[in-house]
Amino acid sequence: MRGADYIVKRVMFAVVTVFVAITINFVLFRLAPGSAVSNLSRVPHATQELRQAIKQQFGLDKSRGEQYVLYLKQLAHGNLGVSFANSQPVSSNLATALKNTIPMVLLGTLFAIVVGTLTGVIAAWRRGTLAEGSSVTTALAFYSMPTHWLGLMLVILFAGVLPTGGMSDEFLINPSWWTHTEDVLKHMILPSLTLGLVLFGEYTLIVRSAMLETLGEDYVLTARAKGLSPWAIVRKHALRNALLPIATLVALSLGYIVAGAILIETVFSWPGIGRAVYDAVLERDYPMLQGAFLVLTVSVVFFNLLADLLYFKLDPRITE
């Protein structure tokens, strides 16, 4: 029964966190310099009537409390407001952006998981050897590089070989489905690789320390005493137990990856959620920024919850 308690508690926490985020979101943007009217009307010497009309239109004549309730109500209906920049609903702008971000992020993450686990396991298993030294150094180096700078380095290296900006070639006329997909995939390589390399550093270090921890356990010693082959020890005993922290950390990092995509998408002009944040900042498009922040927060909270539940599934002893 304690298990059910745990799950309920985690879900409650996630719900409350989202609520807190929504409130922060509301308060922060009310602190923005200049009243919404002076930002919105953009009319020099606007008459008092016009100001009043706009205030009324945006519900700014109501008290803060009423505005907050109104905001929550609209949010519950999926209304995130209208973008200042292109006058489209923020929610549809964000949906398009997310649809572009997800495949790019997934590809990069997959790369990082596969390569990072491999090097992490090797580094832990061959501790003290050149293999460990070189993989840890490489991982640390990638981990230390500013994400956007790594992206720029790849641009310098691969300029001319691979497309370095945008999501597809705009000069393709009526491309067939296959040519189009191929084109998008080609555009995806560099941004995904940037993400993959940054994460690879992190994952290698995580996997290595998780593996080192399990390799120090008694059951590994027992397995060794039984004369199991090194590969069997790693696969059946060490890695399987090390997976516990690895799986949760990967799930945790997924939420932050979407946030981290801001830098990568800016470098590669990838029209995703990160790029949307960047453009919103440049144009002071507050509704868009507000919506994007909400989406990013909710995705982090969601993956956080996923990590908690995953951990519980993998290790039912956890109840706190």
Next chain:
Amino acid sequence: MSVLIREPGAIAEPVTAQRSQSIWRTIRRRPSATIGAVILLILIGVAALAPWIAPYDQHEQVGPVFGHPSWSHPLGLDDGGVDMVTLLIWGLRISLIVGFAATLVSMLIGGTVGIAAGYFGGRTDTILMRITDYFLVIPDVPLMIVVAAIWGPSLFHIIIVIGILLWTSTARVLRAQVKSVRERVYVKRARALGAGHTRIIVRHVLPQVAPLLIANTVLTIAVAIFDETALAFLGLGDPSRISLGKVIENAFQRAAISSGAWWAIVPPGALVALVILSCSLIGGALEDALNPRLRVAHISAHTFRLRPLVGRSAESL
């Protein structure tokens, strides 16, 4: 709790007074930490001496736009014809100032919250940790962007914004450690002798958690500098102060890459990476040293094979 936020303090064995004095010894004993410390000290020295060692003025145009590297300008010129070496030295100075100042803010908040939660326990603990949990979950970079965008770009704002978002891990790590220190006999004795909370915290708790605080500080500096670079890149840096992040942003915005001016963009990022790397090396080694469980785990498969029992008993739990 999100179970896996690394909490070295939670599993650490008591940090003894003797160990707390041996931070320098720890650093010296670990080659990676020594390298990190040496690099960091050199960089701090360069940044501190910027007004004297920078070869040119940081606003002075000394040659053509994106001038090639030459003997008088070993790293070439930037988009305004300013000497890159000069820019790097001054940029490093601003970046380090932001990194250290933001870390100081986050240490003050995180340290206070962590010590208060761990020391007083009970309801204080519950409330403080609940708040910490929320802050931990909300993604920092987007929140920083939002706050910086609303608040307007200035060095002071950036420092505060980064500082108030980075304290969570410090608070959690410290809380766990303080909780265990609080139960020590000497703390109870001090309390029985009538020592007040302030005295106990300052004289008995703080010295015990100081090494952990320092390890955490060094790691936080790295994150703060990274965040500053990211904010500057997104155009949210202080336009009047040139940090390394700003140098990268300028080069990117003014098309250094398509002009073939790699020298305007490679060195500043490499310098940031070097700062972060050295901080990670020091912080990681310190954390390792303070966390005996990790150290036991570090008995590698390799040494294990040679001397399984010796390794086990020498580093006994």
